[in-house]
Amino acid sequence: MTITVSSQHKFYVSNGRGEEIATAEVYEKQNTFWITNVWVHPDCRERGLATNVLKEVLRYYKNSDLYLGVHGFTNRPLSDDQLAEWYKKFGFEETSVPSIMVRRGRRWHD
Ligand SMILES: CC(C)(COP(=O)(O)OP(=O)(O)OC[C@H]1O[C@@H](n2cnc3c(N)ncnc32)[C@H](O)[C@@H]1OP(=O)(O)O)[C@@H](O)C(=O)NCCC(=O)NCCS
DSSP: OOOOOOOEEEEEEEOSSSOEEEEEEEEEETTEEEEEEEEEOGGGOSSSHHHHHHHHHHHHTTTSOEEEEOOOOTTOSSOHHHHHHHHHTTTOEEOSSTTEEEEOOOOTTO
């Protein structure tokens, strides 16, 4: 039996009263890193919170390939196409798998 140790990181912004108002989580699966739960509290949207949290994720994982599935959730203020265009601004590219995008990590020999 092989026991796999996977890592997971949660990035969040709190409102100072212990409540999370913006989140993104990264988990490792078979040596690949996946971003999930990119979310901002409806009362705190359109102030750049998601952008700042995503930038922190990209800074933390700058040397790793980062995957994500573009699937809006909760009340979906942004369509999946709008979300994909937004992720492209951070260097994410479409893959051959529909709705899956990847951002290549920095390669030391570049
Ligand atoms: C998607 C989401 C995280 C964006 O959070 P946010 O803090 O409002 O985003 P930001 O303020 O950082 O804005 C990000 C971009 O989206 C645009 N945007 C945000 N809300 C928008 C809206 N309601 N209509 C149009 N554009 C919008 C901003 O203008 C910005 O674009 P820019 O980078 O070209 O300036 C938030 O709407 C959310 O939690 N949605 C529900 C969960 C979800 O669908 N998550 C994505 C899963 S893949």
